[in-house]
Amino acid sequence: MLDFQNNTLNIDDLPRFEKVEGIAVDSKYLKVLRILYLFWFLVFIGAWLTVFLTASPIKELFFVLLGILVILFALIITEIEKGFSRRKFGIREKDILFQRGFFVYKETLVPYKRIQHIELRQSLLLKAFKLYSLKIYTAGSSSGDLSIKGLDQINADKIKAQILKVADIDED
Amino acid sequence: MKTDFSIPRRQNLRGILVVFLMDLVKSLRQNIYVFLPLLSSNVRENHLGKVFIVLAVLLLLQMLYSYKSYLNFKFHVQNQRFLLKQGVFSFKDTDIPFDRIQNININQNLIQQMLNVVGVEIETAGQSTAEIKIKALSREVAMELKEELLKNETSIRSENREIIENSGNLENDLEDHLQSEADHKTQHNNLASKPSLLFNLNIWELLKVGISSNYLKGFGLVIFFISTIFQYLEEFFASFYKVDFENTYLTQLYQTFTFLVGFIIFLLIATFIVTVGRTVIKYYGLQVTKKDNDYEVEYGLLKRVNQIIKKNKAQVFEIEENPLKNLFQIKNVFISQASSQELRDKKKIGVIGISDANLNILFTSLFDLNYPQQFVNFKSSMRLMFRLSFAYVLLSSLIATALFFLQGWLFSLVILLMLFSVFGFIVYKTVRKSHIGVNENLIEVQSGSIHTNKKYIAVHKVQSISIQRNFFQQKNQHADLIIYTASGKERINYLKLEEVLLLVNYLNFKVEESELGWI
Numbered sequence: 001m002l003d004f005q006n007n008t009l010n011i012d013d014l015p016r017f018e019k020v021e022g023i024a025v026d027s028k029y030l031k032v033l034r035i036l037y038l039f040w041f042l043v044f045i046g047a048w049l050t051v052f053l054t055a056s057p058i059k060e061l062f063f064v065l066l067g068i069l070v071i072l073f074a075l076i077i078t079e080i081e082k083g084f085s086r087r088k089f090g091i092r093e094k095d096i097l098f099q100r101g102f103f104v105y106k107e108t109l110v111p112y113k114r115i116q117h118i119e120l121r122q123s124l125l126l127k128a129f130k131l132y133s134l135k136i137y138t139a140g141s142s143s144g145d146l147s148i149k150g151l152d153q154i155n156a157d158k159i160k161a162q163i164l165k166v167a168d169i170d171e172d
Numbered sequence: 173m174k175t176d177f178s179i180p181r182r183q184n185l186r187g188i189l190v191v192f193l194m195d196l197v198k199s200l201r202q203n204i205y206v207f208l209p210l211l212s213s214n215v216r217e218n219h220l221g222k223v224f225i226v227l228a229v230l231l232l233l234q235m236l237y238s239y240k241s242y243l244n245f246k247f248h249v250q251n252q253r254f255l256l257k258q259g260v261f262s263f264k265d266t267d268i269p270f271d272r273i274q275n276i277n278i279n280q281n282l283i284q285q286m287l288n289v290v291g292v293e294i295e296t297a298g299q300s301t302a303e304i305k306i307k308a309l310s311r312e313v314a315m316e317l318k319e320e321l322l323k324n325e326t327s328i329r330s331e332n333r334e335i336i337e338n339s340g341n342l343e344n345d346l347e348d349h350l351q352s353e354a355d356h357k358t359q360h361n362n363l364a365s366k367p368s369l370l371f372n373l374n375i376w377e378l379l380k381v382g383i384s385s386n387y388l389k390g391f392g393l394v395i396f397f398i399s400t401i402f403q404y405l406e407e408f409f410a411s412f413y414k415v416d417f418e419n420t421y422l423t424q425l426y427q428t429f430t431f432l433v434g435f436i437i438f439l440l441i442a443t444f445i446v447t448v449g450r451t452v453i454k455y456y457g458l459q460v461t462k463k464d465n466d467y468e469v470e471y472g473l474l475k476r477v478n479q480i481i482k483k484n485k486a487q488v489f490e491i492e493e494n495p496l497k498n499l500f501q502i503k504n505v506f507i508s509q510a511s512s513q514e515l516r517d518k519k520k521i522g523v524i525g526i527s528d529a530n531l532n533i534l535f536t537s538l539f540d541l542n543y544p545q546q547f548v549n550f551k552s553s554m555r556l557m558f559r560l561s562f563a564y565v566l567l568s569s570l571i572a573t574a575l576f577f578l579q580g581w582l583f584s585l586v587i588l589l590m591l592f593s594v595f596g597f598i599v600y601k602t603v604r605k606s607h608i609g610v611n612e613n614l615i616e617v618q619s620g621s622i623h624t625n626k627k628y629i630a631v632h633k634v635q636s637i638s639i640q641r642n643f644f645q646q647k648n649q650h651a652d653l654i655i656y657t658a659s660g661k662e663r664i665n666y667l668k669l670e671e672v673l674l675l676v677n678y679l680n681f682k683v684e685e686s687e688l689g690w691i
Contacts, residue, residue, distance in 0.1 A: 014677045094684045103643050109676060110636040111684050116272045116296040120265035127263070137296070139510065139690065140635030144656030160267070164253075 017097055017109055022088025028129045029087075029150025033080050035125065041073050079103055089148050091162055096136065098146050110146050112166040114138045120156060132156040136163075175316050177249040180257070183242065186287045187308030191245075192238035193283045194307055199234060247306065249320055254294065256304060266304060272296050276318050278311075290314045294321070370467065371530050372459035381455070381504070381525035382448035384496035386623065390447030394439060455524055460534075467534070469521050479521045484691055485509040486538050487633050487659040490520070491531070494623035503531055507538075508659035510691055539614065539630060547609025547616050550675065553650055556603045556666035564595035598622070608653065608664045610675065615655065617662045632686035633657055637676050641669075655679075658690055 048069065052062050083102030090097040095111040119135040126133065126149075133149040134156055151159070183191075209215045210223065240260045247256040254273070256266040275295040284291055284307075292314050294304040309317065373381070456473035467481040492504040506520040523534065535543035572588040602621040609616035610631070617627040638654040645651055649669040653676070655662045667675075 011674060011678060014681050016673070016677050017680065018673050095680060105641045105646055106638055107640075108636060108638040109680055111680065113684065114635045114690065117266060117268040119267070121262060122259075122264075123262040138635040138656065139296075139658040140656030141661050144636040144638060144654070144661060146636075164251075164267075 015092070017090070017092070017095075017107075020090035020092060020097060022090045022097070022099060023155065024085065025087045025089070025148065025150040026131055026152045026155070028152075029131055030080075030084050032125055032129055032131065032150065033084070037073070037077055037080060044069055044073075075103075087150070089159070091159060094166065096146065096159065096163070098148055108144065108146055110136055110138060110144075112163055114140075115163060118160065118163060120160070126150075134159060175313050177317065177320055180246040180248040180255075182246055183306060183308045184289050184310050184313070186289050188239060188242050190283055190287055190289060190308040191242045192235060194281075195238045195241070196231075196234055197283075245306075254304070254321060268294065268296060268304070270321055270323070273321055276321060278314050278318065284308065292317060367461045367463045367468070370460040370462050370533065371526070372457070373455065373525050375452075375456075377502070377525050378452055378455060378458070379448065380500045380502060381497075382451035384494060384500055384502070385447055385451055386494075387443055387447050390450065391439075391443045393446055394442045398439075451524075455522065458522075458524065460523055460530075462537075465537070467537070469523060471522070481507050481521055481538070482509070483538055484689075487629065487657045487690075488662075489535065489538060489628040491626045491628075492623060493626075502527060505531060505534060508657075510658035535628075539628070541613060545611060545614055545616070547611050547614075549607050549609040550664075550667050550671045552603055552606035552664065553666045553668065554603060555648070555650060556606065557599050559665070560599045560602055561595070564591075564599065568592060568595060606665060608667070608675070610678065615662075615679070617655075617664060627662060629655065629657055629662070630688075631679060631682045632688040633690045634679060634683050635690065637679060639672055639676060645669075 048062070048066060079102045083100060086102065086105065087100045088098070090099075094113070095109055097107065097109050099105070099107045116137045116139055118137070121133045121135060122131070123133075130153065131149075132151045132153065133147065134151055136146040136148075138145055148159070215223070237260055241258070244260060244263075245256075245258045247254065249255070252270045254266075254268045254270065256264075258264050258266075273294055273296060275293075277293040277295070278290050279293065280290050287308070288310075289308040290311050292304075292306040292309055294306075306314075453473045455471045458469070458471040461468045461470075463480075465483055468478065469481060470476065470478045486507050486509055488508040490506040490508070492506070497503060502525045505523040505526050507523070508520050526534070532543050535541070568588055568591040571591065572584045575584040575587055598621045602619075605618055605620045605624060607618050609618070613631055615629045615631060615634070617629070619625045619627075635656045635658060637656070640652045640654060641650070645666070650666050651669045651672045653664045653667055653672050655664075
C-alpha cells in the first residue's frame, strides 16, 4: 500500500511495536492511586463542608460547586480504575514503549539511543509499597519523556539494565 | 587522578553549611510573605515571643533537613556514567552516561565564596536548565571531577560545546573560551574560508514581507490598545463636543454611520501600520552570512540580534508561505535549534523574505538534500473538522446571541451565516492542508489555513514518538501523531490508525538504524 521511493526495505517486514505484549505495572500501584484519590477527595469535601457550614450566604452556588467537584472526581476515578489495566510497558531490543490512559490513550516510544539519562524515584507512599517510578529523559520536550510509575524492584532493575546494556554497546 | 570517584562520596564537609545556608535563603525567598505580619506594631508588641519560638523551631527543622539532605547526597562515577543518589522524603537516583553530558559549569555564589568551595552543575540536553547541582566541592575536586567527566569526550562533542555566558563562571568560562578558540583555529586550518554574504534584505523588500504578513496579531494589538484607552477617549470627546453618545446614536443616524465607517477605516489602517511596523523594526537590516559551515543571521532595529545556525544543532526547518508572499515570490524561513529550555517563538531564527534560490542554498547546506523533496503523504481525516469547528461554533453562537438582543433576529442571522461561512472555509482549509510526509531522510509536516506552513525534520533527529487517541478516536480507528524533537514537538491530528502505526514503525526503525546523532 505504501511506496517509499528507492527503498530496498519492505515496510511490512519492519518490527511492529503494536504487536508487543506489554507488561502491566505492579497491581499494588492501583492501591497507591486509590489512596491518593481518596485522600484528595476527602480533603476537598472536607474543605467544602467547612466553608459550607461556617459561612454560606448563597447556597445554590455551593451546590453547583459540589456538583463540579463530584463530576471531576468521578472522571478522575473512572480514568484510574478503568485505565489501570492499560498502563503497560514493553521492552524491546532497541526501544521502550509505554501505554496508558482511558479517555485519552497515549502510547510513547523512546529509542534507547535517544535517552539522556534516567531517574529512579521513590516517594514515601511508593516506598511503603516497595514500588519505584522510573523517569526516562530525552532531549525532546518533557511530554515526550517516559514516566513509568509503580514498578516493582525486579522490573525497575530489568529496564535499567536493558537501557544500560544498549548504551554500553553504543560506546564500543 | 588524586580523588577516587568510583566510590560513592558526599560533598565537601563545609557543604553542610553551604547546603543549609542555600536552603535557608531559598525557603526565605519563597516564604518572605510570612514576615508581613511583623510590620504591624500590634503583632510585634504582643506576639514577639511566639514568633521567635516558631522561627527557632522552623530554623531547627531546616537545619535537620539540610543535614539529612547533605548526608543522603552521594555521587560516584562508574562505567563511564555519573550516578547520583539524593533525597530526604522522596528519593531520587539519577544516572547520566558521560556522552550525554552537554555542559559542566563550575560556579561560585557569595556563600560558596565565603566558605571557599565551588558548585558544579551538570547539564544534559533535556528541558531543565541544569539537571544536577552539586553545591559544595573544593575547587581541586571540582576540577578533577570535570576532567573525569569530560575524559572520553569525542571531537564532535567539543565542537558542540557552548560557552555559557554566566557571570558566576569565573576561571571556568575563560578556560572554555580558550578551548573554543583553539577549536576555531583548527577549523580554520581545515577550511580557510572567508565569511561571505548570502543575502541581505533592503527596506523595500522588508516592506514587502511586512505587507504580506499575518494581520491578526497586529489587529489584536490595535484592539487591545483601543479598548484600554477607549474610556479615556470617550470622556475626552464628550467634554470636547458636549454630546451625549447615547443620544447621538438615536438622533443623528447619518453621523453615527459615518463615524462607524471612519472608525473601521481607522482600525484597518492602524492594523496595517502596526503589522508592517513590527516586522520592519524586528527584522531591520536582516543579513545572512556564510562562515565555514555555519550561517550567521543578524537583524533588528532597536535590538540587534545575532544568531548562528549550526548544521548539527538545527532541528526544525520551517517554511512559511501565503498567497500574498507567493505574489511577491518570497518565503519566510524559521530555524529552530536544540535548546536546553523549551523553545519559544522568540528563539526561532527568522530568515524572512527569502527568495527560492536562497532558500535552496540554505536547505541544501542544512540537510545535504535539494529542495523541494518528494514525500509519501498521509492526510488528516475530514473528521478533524468536527474538533476544529467546536470552538468556532461556540464563538459564532455567542456573537449571534449578543447581536440578537441588540439588533434583532434578522441582523443576527445574517452575521451568523457570514461567520459560519468564513470559519467553515478556514476549518476546511486547515484540515485540507494538514498532512505529514516522509521519505528516506526527511519528515515534512504541513499545517496552516490561509497561509501554509511546512516544517522539515531530519528523520534521525527525532527524539521520541507518541500516538494519542481520545475516546472517539479509539472507536473510529484514528489517531493523533506527536513527534518530539530537541526543539519542541510537532503534532499531526486525526490520521488513520493503520497509517500512523506504519509511520511510527518506519520512523522508529530509521532512528534506530541511523548512525547519525541528533546534535
